[in-house]
Amino acid sequence: MEGILKVAMPGLILVVEALVLLLVALLHVAYTTYAERKIIGHMQQRLGPNRVGPRGLLQPIADVLKLLTKEDIVPLGTEKTLFYLAPFISLVAGATSLAVIPVWEKFALANVNVGLLVILALSSLSSYGVILSGWASNSRYAFLGGLRASAQVVSYEVAMALSLVGVMLMAGSMNLAEIVKAQVASPFKVYAIPQIVGFFVFMISAIAETNRVPFDLPEAETELVAGYFVEYSGIRFGLFYLAEYFGMVVMSAVAVTCFLGGWSGPFEIPGVPFFWFLVKLYALLFFYIWVRATLPRYRYDQLMGLGWKLLIPLSLLNILITGLIKLWV
Amino acid sequence: MEKVLFGYLAFAILASAFLVVFSRNAVKAVLWGLVMFLHQAVLFLTLQAEFLAAIQILVYAGAVLVLFLFVIYLINLREELKWPRFLGTYPLAFLVIFFFLVLAGAGISGFTPASPKGSLSPQALLSQGHTRLLGEHLFREHILAFEAAGVLLLVAVLGAVVLVRRIREEEK
Numbered sequence: 001m002e003g004i005l006k007v008a009m010p011g012l013i014l015v016v017e018a019l020v021l022l023l024v025a026l027l028h029v030a031y032t033t034y035a036e037r038k039i040i041g042h043m044q045q046r047l048g049p050n051r052v053g054p055r056g057l058l059q060p061i062a063d064v065l066k067l068l069t070k071e072d073i074v075p076l077g078t079e080k081t082l083f084y085l086a087p088f089i090s091l092v093a094g095a096t097s098l099a100v101i102p103v104w105e106k107f108a109l110a111n112v113n114v115g116l117l118v119i120l121a122l123s124s125l126s127s128y129g130v131i132l133s134g135w136a137s138n139s140r141y142a143f144l145g146g147l148r149a150s151a152q153v154v155s156y157e158v159a160m161a162l163s164l165v166g167v168m169l170m171a172g173s174m175n176l177a178e179i180v181k182a183q184v185a186s187p188f189k190v191y192a193i194p195q196i197v198g199f200f201v202f203m204i205s206a207i208a209e210t211n212r213v214p215f216d217l218p219e220a221e222t223e224l225v226a227g228y229f230v231e232y233s234g235i236r237f238g239l240f241y242l243a244e245y246f247g248m249v250v251m252s253a254v255a256v257t258c259f260l261g262g263w264s265g266p267f268e269i270p271g272v273p274f275f276w277f278l279v280k281l282y283a284l285l286f287f288y289i290w291v292r293a294t295l296p297r298y299r300y301d302q303l304m305g306l307g308w309k310l311l312i313p314l315s316l317l318n319i320l321i322t323g324l325i326k327l328w329v
Numbered sequence: 330m331e332k333v334l335f336g337y338l339a340f341a342i343l344a345s346a347f348l349v350v351f352s353r354n355a356v357k358a359v360l361w362g363l364v365m366f367l368h369q370a371v372l373f374l375t376l377q378a379e380f381l382a383a384i385q386i387l388v389y390a391g392a393v394l395v396l397f398l399f400v401i402y403l404i405n406l407r408e409e410l411k412w413p414r415f416l417g418t419y420p421l422a423f424l425v426i427f428f429f430l431v432l433a434g435a436g437i438s439g440f441t442p443a444s445p446k447g448s449l450s451p452q453a454l455l456s457q458g459h460t461r462l463l464g465e466h467l468f469r470e471h472i473l474a475f476e477a478a479g480v481l482l483l484v485a486v487l488g489a490v491v492l493v494r495r496i497r498e499e500e501k
Contacts, residue, residue, distance in 0.1 A: 082360075113458055117383035124391025128363070131398055135356055143402070150399040154392055161387075174460060 014109070018099070021109055025098055029245040030060035036289045043293040070234035075138070078231065082136035087232065087239035090129025094246040097122045101253045102177040104263040104273040115176040116168065119254055120161050123209055126247065127153035129240070130211070130218055130228045137231040145227025148300065149211065149218035155307040156208040156215075162315035163201035166322040167191055167258045180262030190261040197318040199259045201311050203287075206251035208307070210244060212288065214295040215303060222297075252284035253277075260284075334375060341368045355401045359394055366390040380459040 034049065034057070041048025049056035074083060100115040102108035112118055127149055134146015168174055170191060171182035183191050192199045208215040219227035229240045256262060256277060265276030298306070345365040352358035366389045373382035454462060467475055 112379065114379045114383045114460065117380070117387060121383050121386035121391060124387055124395070127391075127395060131395065132360075135398075135402065147399070147402050150395050150402070154395050154399070157392065 017109055028249055032245050032285055034060045039289050040293045067235050067238035072234045075231050077138040079136040082132050086129045086133035087236050090126055090243035091239050093122050093126035094243045097250045103277055108177055114174045116174045124157050134228040139231050141224045141230045142228050145218040145224050156205040159201055159307055159311040159315055160205040163198040165319050166195045166198040169322050169326055176257050183261045184264045192259040197314055201315045210247035210251055213292040214298050217300055248288055252281050255284055256280040338368050338372045359397050363390055363394055
């Protein structure tokens with residue numbers, strides 16, 4: 001019995017750690033939706049949710065319960081397997097990236113040597129959920145959404161990967177924990193200052209990757225009704241919703257790790273080693289919500305023009321300059 | 330354990346590759362391609378080639394196949410789905426493939442792995458990591474081949490642009 005325990009212990013610890021991370025992330029996702037509704041409400045001179053629980057704090061939980069108990073409708077003429085599979089692809093690809101992010105020095109679920117590449121790979125896979133649901137729904141609105149998503153994700157994936165190359169060059173590593181350590185040792189403490197161009201490109205393409213306003217063309221409520229998830233109902237719709245917010249949290253966490261110095265801060269907070277990580281994460285999430293409340297949606301040709309004619313050349317220039325500085329300094 | 334894993338991966342890669350060819354529906358063919366690429370990435374992982382695995386997913390599964398899907402969405406394949414078979418001569422194709430297999434078998438039977446050259450040794454891989462070693466070799470020793478491949482791709486892109494422009498001008 002003890003022998004079995006000894007063998008199974010590392011695996012068991014990993015599973016428990018993964019569950020804890022998932023639970024915390026889910027809570028964050030749930031309350032990001034609450035924060036979004038509250039903040040946008042106040043920005044638009046409204047109150048936001050305030051009926052369920054004190055100050056509406058139980059609203060996200062009520063929403064989840066509502067989505068769970070709703071009828072699950074699968075329209076006629078859909079491609080059944082893919083229709084069922086698509087929301088899970090979105091969610092799994094979005095949430096798995098959390099495993100490689102170092103929340104603090106001693107906690108990263110999987111300390112992978114090519115962590116940055118893993119995140120890029122998973123974020124490019126998450127577009128399959130959108131593209132497949134658009135095709136499997138057998139609906140014109142959903143199909144147009146899927147079509148838009150595939151072109152958008154491929155274009156902005158390039159800009160995002162290129163914007164992170166500057167960080168890889170400066171840190172000399174693709175391991176996220178190493179990148180944070182290299183940042184702490186660098187003169188500015190964060191890469192957001194020397195890599196300001198990369199940071200700018202990353203933040204914009206991250207919004208496009210997660211299909212949020214002002215780049216939410218795949219779901220554009222006003223023209224495509226809801227785009228790719230038009231035919232989904234109940235908890236299947238909920239999974240897409242969850243995937244979008246997971247994507248938002250993951251992208252913010254990557255920005256915190258690669259550009260804002262990860263878990264390090266101006267001073268240590270005893271007992272809460274991940275304090276600064278969370279502060280930076282919340283600031284970036286607020287930025288996302290702020291952008292959504294402020295900017296109108298882009299037109300499709302403007303979106304493509306911005307990606308290919310501005311962001312990609314900018315990030316290429318950034319790589320060149322970073323490389324030259326690395327060479328001579 | 331490793332052999333079981335390899336057996337499963339090899340079987341899954343072969344099976345999904347066959348399904349890519351035999352699917353009548355183009356979108357499903359692309360999706361079986363995705364399944365194949367994911368299994369290939371895991372195969373690279375079992376060989377401790379993390380970098381290759383990540384690039385495999387990032388480039389092939391994440392970009393190339395998404396573009397394939399995009400193109401398939403844009404062209405209408407409903408008619409072709411009802412055609413009997415694209416080729417009436419496909420028994421002959423099996424004959425050709427059989428001879429190719431014989432050739433490949435003859436090639437593999439005399440195969441001996443080359444001894445590690447220069448800094449490309451297992452020890453160096455362990456100490457420096459795949460990414461660094463691969464980058465150094467690619468951008469120092471094989472820079473000419475790398476650049477030539479890049480120029481070739483650029484020529485293809487420019488050619489596509491020129492063709493589209495010519496068609497549009499003729500329409501005017």
